[in-house]
Amino acid sequence: MRFGSENYSAGDFYDELIDRDGNPRPHARLLAEYLSGLPTDDLLERQLAADSTIEDMGISFTIYSEGDNIDRAWPLDIIPRTIPSAEWDHVERGLKQRVMALNLFIDDLYNDRRILNDKVVPADLIDSSKNYLQPCRGIRPRHGVWAHICGSDLVRDGDGTMYVLEDNLRVPSGVSYMLENRNVIKRVLPMIFRNHTIRPVSEYPSQLIEMLRSIAPTSVPGKPEVVVLTPGVYNSAYFEHSYLARTMGVELVEGNDLTVGDDDFVYMRSIDGLKRVDTIYRRIDDTFIDPEAFRPDSMLGVPGIMRAWRAGNVALANAPGSGVADDKVIYSYVPEIIRYYMSEDPIIPNVPTWRCSDKQHLDHVLANIGDLVVKPANESGGYGMLVGPHASAAEHDKFRELLKADPRNYIAQPTLALSTAPTLCDDKLEPRHLDLRPFILQGDRISVTAGGLTRVAMRKGSLVVNSSQGGGSKDTWIVEMDP
Numbered sequence: 471m472r473f474g475s476e477n478y479s480a481g482d483f484y485d486e487l488i489d490r491d492g493n494p495r496p497h498a499r500l501l502a503e504y505l506s507g508l509p510t511d512d513l514l515e516r517q518l519a520a521d522s523t524i525e526d527m528g529i530s531f532t533i534y535s536e537g538d539n540i541d542r543a544w545p546l547d548i549i550p551r552t553i554p555s556a557e558w559d560h561v562e563r564g565l566k567q568r569v570m571a572l573n574l575f576i577d578d579l580y581n582d583r584r585i586l587n588d589k590v591v592p593a594d595l596i597d598s599s600k601n602y603l604q605p606c607r608g609i610r611p612r613h614g615v616w617a618h619i620c621g622s623d624l625v626r627d628g629d630g631t632m633y634v635l636e637d638n639l640r641v642p643s644g645v646s647y648m649l650e651n652r653n654v655i656k657r658v659l660p661m662i663f664r665n666h667t668i669r670p671v672s673e674y675p676s677q678l679i680e681m682l683r684s685i686a687p688t689s690v691p692g693k694p695e696v697v698v699l700t701p702g703v704y705n706s707a708y709f710e711h712s713y714l715a716r717t718m719g720v721e722l723v724e725g726n727d728l729t730v731g732d733d734d735f736v737y738m739r740s741i742d743g744l745k746r747v748d749t750i751y752r753r754i755d756d757t758f759i760d761p762e763a764f765r766p767d768s769m770l771g772v773p774g775i776m777r778a779w780r781a782g783n784v785a786l787a788n789a790p791g792s793g794v795a796d797d798k799v800i801y802s803y804v805p806e807i808i809r810y811y812m813s814e815d816p817i818i819p820n821v822p823t824w825r826c827s828d829k830q831h832l833d834h835v836l837a838n839i840g841d842l843v844v845k846p847a848n849e850s851g852g853y854g855m856l857v858g859p860h861a862s863a864a865e866h867d868k869f870r871e872l873l874k875a876d877p878r879n880y881i882a883q884p885t886l887a888l889s890t891a892p893t894l895c896d897d898k899l900e901p902r903h904l905d906l907r908p909f910i911l912q913g914d915r916i917s918v919t920a921g922g923l924t925r926v927a928m929r930k931g932s933l934v935v936n937s938s939q940g941g942g943s944k945d946t947w948i949v950e951m952d953p
Contacts, residue, residue: 478892480901484630486551486891497554497949500665505549510897513548517894519658520548529650531937532706545942546651548658551891551904551924555669558948561624561632561908562918564817567808569620569910572637572795574811576616579794580606590810591803595827598878599800601640601793601848603756605763609780611789612685613914618787619678619751620910621645621922625821628887633821635905636801640793641753645674645909646710648923649717651945667950669920674909675717677917678751682718684913685785686748694748696720697738699728701754701770711753725754730774734781749785750775756790798847798881799825822884826877835873835882839866842882843933844873857933859885888933891944893926903927905935906946921946 479492487498494502505513521543529544553561578585579596586593596602621642623635652671656663679696686694700711702724715722721738728747729737737744754771757764763776778784794800802823805816824831824842835842844856856869873880890901908922924944925935935941 478899478901480890482628483887483901483903484626484628484889485901486553486626486889486904488892495552495554497951498552501550501552501662501947504662504665505892505899513894514897516658517548520546520654523654523657524650527650527654528709529647529654530709531647532704532708542937544647544650545928545937546654547893547902547926547928547942547944548655549892549894549899549944550655550662550947551906551944552947552949553921555948555950557632558669558921561818564634565622565908565910565918566916567812567814567817568622568634568637568804569617569912569916571808571811572620572639572804573615573617573912575807576639576789576792576795577610577614578811580609580616580791585807585810588810590806591800595799595878596794599794599797599847601756601791601797603764603791603794605776606789606791609789612688612785613912615685615912616789617792617795618681618685618789618912620912621907622910624818624906624908624922625886626889628889630889632818633886634804634818635821636798637796637804638907639796640756640788641707642907642909643707643710643753644907644923644925645919646713647943648909648919648921648946649674650713651923651943655945666947669948669950671920674919675714677911678714679718679720681911681913681915681917682749682751682785682787684915685787687782687785690748695738695746696749696751697723697728697747699723699725699750699752699754699772701758705753707753714751725769725771728772728775730772730778734774734778734783736772736775736778736784747784749787751787756793759786759790793848798823798845799827799878802881821886824882826873826880826882831882832873832877835880836870839869839882841885843885844869844880844882847879847881857885860931860933885933888927891924891926893928893942893944895928895930900930902930902942903933903935904944920948 524543530541617639621638625635626632682696683694698715736747738747758768759771760776761768762773779786808816824835826832840858842858846854888903892899893902904926906922909919911917924946926942927935928942
């Protein structure tokens with residue numbers, strides 16, 4: 471395995487491991503030397519060992535296809551993605567700034583609405599959002615935090631600039647795969663870790679449980695009782711739900727395991743009777759969480775849980791209604807939101823974004839749709855979007871009609887030249903595009919994972935990294951450099 475023009479080359483794209491001259495970046499030099507000295511057969515055997523380890527450990531995810539639930543082994547490429555620690559320190563500051571501003575924004579929307587009254591964000595944009603939940607008006611969660619777990623997706627453009635692509639504030643997933651990726655790579659490539667100083671990610675479960683306890687009602691005597699609320703085994707992220715419950719040492723429950731008493735406290739059913747629950751890390755969508763407050767047909771939630779939350783008798787993470795701030799149209803206002811609440815410029819920039827609800831923006835998008843990425847405001851997983859340069863003329867026409875019919879529901883962005891990293895494809899290393907999802911926790915303090923979940927578009931030339939769309943993943947290294 472060699473790097474440079476004779477073998478591996480990323481072409482015109484920014485590569486995370488080598489520069490445009492084919493030389494390893496300083497923080498990746500030892501990794502590049504190791505890979506260059508490793509026989510191809512040895513590297514392939516280690517990839518097979520990683521695949522076998524993932525199957526043996528039961529690390530899986532679920533995709534939905536034609537009405538069926540299909541379990542798949544988690545896709546992990548063994549070549550790590552590396553980021554220098556000095557750059558990461560800057561990114562971490564930007565992520566902390568961003569989540570603080572977003573939580574101030576959500577709390578304001580459901581209470582004083584100052585930012586709307588000051589016309590920084592249009593009020594009709596909020597009131598028309600399907601994620602703005604009227605039953606949450608007037609609630610003030612502990613520490614003023616609504617989105618306790620945030621996954622903000624980062625991308626690097628062709629010039630090496632890091633951007634925030636979107637924010638995930640409802641039930642962001644993927645952190646269990648970040649943790650397991652590290653465990654698997656340590657098993658199959660142990661020698662690499664002896665030559666690098668890599669920031670650990672293993673403390674995330676302890677940080678998560680500390681955060682969840684910090685948001686419990688102040689009236690709780692002793693150690694708060696925390697549970698993870700899952701929709702059940704058929705949910706695509708069930709592996710993660712059970713993994714996090716196990717690593718935190720808390721109960722994994724479904725809706726029928728919980729009940730709300732006449733005193734408006736939440737209790738867990740057990741063989742010893744009812745036990746009070748203080749914090750619920752819920753992995754159920756907002757409108758399914760309480761059939762009394764939202765969808766009466768929901769069989770997943772807990773009747774009365776909103777009453778208990780409103781009374782201050784239980785903490786919910788993330789709080790219902792947090793999704794109003796990960797609407798992709800709202801995303802376009804985050805720089806203004808940061809300036810409004812924090813009197814600071816954003817540390818990490820947004821990707822330039824056209825709001826199709828603005829007529830001038832819409833006209834531009836309609837005229838240039840072949841060059842843009844068009845996204846619906848509230849879809850996830852790479853669904854419902856158009857990558858203009860990779861789409862047909864018929865698909866362009868279809869999306870023009872969608873935009874005209876419901877402009878509020880769409881944004882458009884330039885097609886970024888996403889950075890690449892060496893990825894094992896068949897029997898050779900090839901560049902593949904990627905993004906990064908770090909996880910930010912906010913309770914009584916803020917913490918950020920050292921790196922995050924790197925997602926890889928395994929199809930050559932593809933920009934879609936989601937696992938449900940054929941994407942893979944990599945272990946993410948924050949590499950400490952010698953002074």
